[in-house]
Amino acid sequence: MAGTHVYTDYHPRWLRRHVSTYWWLEKWAYFAFILREATCLFVAWFVAYLLLMIGAVVGGADTYLRFLDWSASPWVLTLNAASFLFMIYHAITFFVAAPQALVVHVGRRPVPAQLVLAGHYLAWAAASALVVWVLTRP
Amino acid sequence: MIARHPEPLLWMLFSAGGVLSAMLMPMLLLLFGLAFPLGWLAAPSHERMLLVLGNPVAGVTVFALCALSLFHWAHRFRHTLYDGLQIKHLNEVLALLTYGAAVVGSAAAAYLLWQIP
Amino acid sequence: MQDRITLQVARYRPEQESDITFEEHDVPCPKDWVILDGLNHIKDRIDGTLSYRWSCRMGICGSCGMTVNGEPKLTCATFLSDYAPGPVRVEPLRNFPVIRDLIVDIGDFMQKLVRVKPWLVREVEKPLTEGEYLQTPDELDEYKHYSMCINCMLCYAACPIYGLDSKFIGPAAIALAQRYNFDNRDQGSGDRMAVLSEHEGIWGCTFVGECTKVCPKHVDPAGAIQRYKLTAALETMKSFFLPRGA
Numbered sequence: 001m002a003g004t005h006v007y008t009d010y011h012p013r014w015l016r017r018h019v020s021t022y023w024w025l026e027k028w029a030y031f032a033f034i035l036r037e038a039t040c041l042f043v044a045w046f047v048a049y050l051l052l053m054i055g056a057v058v059g060g061a062d063t064y065l066r067f068l069d070w071s072a073s074p075w076v077l078t079l080n081a082a083s084f085l086f087m088i089y090h091a092i093t094f095f096v097a098a099p100q101a102l103v104v105h106v107g108r109r110p111v112p113a114q115l116v117l118a119g120h121y122l123a124w125a126a127a128s129a130l131v132v133w134v135l136t137r138p
Numbered sequence: 139m140i141a142r143h144p145e146p147l148l149w150m151l152f153s154a155g156g157v158l159s160a161m162l163m164p165m166l167l168l169l170f171g172l173a174f175p176l177g178w179l180a181a182p183s184h185e186r187m188l189l190v191l192g193n194p195v196a197g198v199t200v201f202a203l204c205a206l207s208l209f210h211w212a213h214r215f216r217h218t219l220y221d222g223l224q225i226k227h228l229n230e231v232l233a234l235l236t237y238g239a240a241v242v243g244s245a246a247a248a249y250l251l252w253q254i255p
Numbered sequence: 256m257q258d259r260i261t262l263q264v265a266r267y268r269p270e271q272e273s274d275i276t277f278e279e280h281d282v283p284c285p286k287d288w289v290i291l292d293g294l295n296h297i298k299d300r301i302d303g304t305l306s307y308r309w310s311c312r313m314g315i316c317g318s319c320g321m322t323v324n325g326e327p328k329l330t331c332a333t334f335l336s337d338y339a340p341g342p343v344r345v346e347p348l349r350n351f352p353v354i355r356d357l358i359v360d361i362g363d364f365m366q367k368l369v370r371v372k373p374w375l376v377r378e379v380e381k382p383l384t385e386g387e388y389l390q391t392p393d394e395l396d397e398y399k400h401y402s403m404c405i406n407c408m409l410c411y412a413a414c415p416i417y418g419l420d421s422k423f424i425g426p427a428a429i430a431l432a433q434r435y436n437f438d439n440r441d442q443g444s445g446d447r448m449a450v451l452s453e454h455e456g457i458w459g460c461t462f463v464g465e466c467t468k469v470c471p472k473h474v475d476p477a478g479a480i481q482r483y484k485l486t487a488a489l490e491t492m493k494s495f496f497l498p499r500g501a
Contacts, residue, residue: 012269014352014360019418021224027325030415033463037218043159044211046167047204051246053170054200057191058253061184072175080171087167091160097462101481108393128165134190135169135182140448145458146491149484217461221419 039090042083049080095120148213148237155210158203191254201251205244212236260284260335261342262293264305267353275353278302279342282335290330290345291319294357307357314471317407321357322346327412327469350411350418361408367424368406370450371432376443388440401434401479403472410466410476416459423459424450426466426476433479436486452487460484 024030056067070076098120099113174181182190190196216236219225225232262282265275280301282293291309298305309319312331319330324344335343351359381388410426417423432451436444451457460480467477 012354013273014354015267015269015273015275016352017275017349019350019415023415023418024222029465029468030463033415033465034218034222037214037222037461040211040214040218043155043163043207044215046159046163046171047207047211047243047247049171050166050200050204051243051250054191054247054250054254057184057187058250064184064187068174068181071170077172077175080167080175084164084167084171087159087164090156091164094156094160097464097481100475100478101485103478103482110397124161124164127161131162131165132169134196135186136179140487140490140494141452141454141456143454143458145454146452146484146488149458150488150492221416221461224419 036089036093039086039093042086043090045079045083046087091124095124148209151206151209152213153210155206155208155213159207159210162199162203163207188254191251197251197254201244201247204247205240208240208243209237212240257336257339258284260293260339262290262297263342263344264294264297264357265344265346266305266356267347268304269355275346277344284335284339284341286334286336288335290321290323290328290333290335290343293335293343294330294345305357306355315405317405320348320407320409320412322349322412327409329407329409329471332471348408348412350414350421351408359408361406361411363421364406364408364411364425364427367428368431371424371428371447372443372450373431373435375435375438375441376446377440378442390439394439397439398434398437400474401430401437404431404434404474404476405472407471409469409471410474413465413469415463415465416461420455420459422455424453424456426460426480427474429457429460429483430474430476430479433483436483448487448490451483452491457483457487 020026024034053064053067053071056063071080095117099116102116104111104116169179173179191200213236216232219232220229259281262280263277264280266278267275280297282296284293289312291312294305294307294309298307307319307321307330309331310316311318314329314332317329320327321330322328322345323330323333324338327348330345345357347353347357348359351361351363354360404427406427408427410430411417414423414426417425429451432447435441436447457480460477462477462481464477467475470476
């Protein structure tokens with residue numbers, strides 16, 4: 001190319017490839033990501049379930065017992081079993097992600113990622129134990 | 139000099155909701171979703187439930203759990219639809235539906251908990 | 256130990272076709288050959304018109320990024336024998352426009368890089384007579400891994416958000432901004448905040464995490480982005496509750 005050559009005289013047509021709507025099915029990592037995001041649906045379901053239960057408690061002893069009976073019906077049990085699995089997946093993926101976002105410094109040194117992770121799991125265990133104790137102590 | 143838009147606040151609500159739901163929901167779900175209905179453990183009595191939900195600390199915790207978890211769902215669901223299904227043109231509608239539902243749900247939670255004597 | 260392997264190489268010749276086509280070539284597969292060696296063999300011995308970028312052949316220049324069997328890889332750092340018995344599919348890097356064959360245009364990234372001011376910003380330049388900036392090893396460690404970025408664009412190829420919306424500023428640009436934000440010689444984090452805190456800045460990211468997985472230099476752009484989300488969120492809260500600054 002010499003002198004006052006204008007490059008755009010012939011500009012090759014660039015190929016722009018379109019991303020498929022099903023991009024998340026192309027790689028296992030992408031699918032695992034969508035599964036992680038899907039856990040939020042089960043979080044919302046459990047909030048609805050809790051609100052139904054609180055509503056039943058407010059309604060009196062009878063409505064509460066009827067709620068407990070309903071909670072034992074097959075489709076509710078199945079939904080809650082699935083929700084439990086997704087909830088575990090949510091907790092684990094959230095805790096694994098936390099150390100990447102939370103780089104805390106104690107003085108000059110950063111707290112190691114494993115410690116941040118361990119702290120989350122300990123808090124999880126403590127919170128779970130507290131829930132059991134509050135609901136089942138005599 | 140920071141750009142002004144609601145994303146940072148929504149992200150903080152999402153994070154808080156994510157932490158609370160991750161910490162509390164698994165055990166609550168195990169108990170109220172499986173253990174009590176299936177009879178592995180005795181379900182708390184109605185009086186016990188009134189006592190627990192009537193306690194101010196527990197009440198606030200349950201409200202925070204419900205409200206923040208709903209915002210966690212709203213934020214995550216909106217982003218997944220936006221990116222996963224590429225329905226960007228419906229962004230405002232989606233935002234209204236998801237965060238609106240979270241607001242309504244939080245109000246419902248507050249109302250119900252307020253009813254506990 | 257197999258001594259030959261099939262390479263399925265993407266071709267795109269805009270003067271004669273409107274889409275990518277694939278050609279199959281049989282290349283030698285010695286133990287120490289990488290994909291780039293296979294491509295060079297094709298260009299040297301079989302078809303000299305094959306076009307692709309490469310330079311250092313040792314994983315530091317960032318030129319040879321391509322999609323190998325669906326994954327973004329540096330072709331100089333990926334062994335052919337790892338894909339035995341083959342075939343190995345070599346395509347241009349995803350999420351960028353293809354100019355020709357295996358060459359993509361990364362101009363979008365170059366524009367975004369400039370916007371994050373990837374250089375030391377000082378309020379007042381330190382005069383030479385005052386000597387060097389002194390930095391302890393701990394202070395260096397704060398940003399060192401972010402400085403390892405070779406601009407190879409594998410992270411952009413792996414990021415589904417960037418693929419769906421090219422307005423997203425992207426992993427490497429944010430990681431490089433953080434490299435300077437965490438450098439204690441720099442005073443420019445306020446300057447960078449306007450660009451990073453935009454809707455298509457860090458807030459486009461949904462923490463898929465693929466960028467960190469594919470990075471050949473272990474930069475961890477996903478971590479850089481999440482850390483900045485926290486910084487920006489706290490800064491937004493501060494600017495809201497303390498508008499005149501504290």
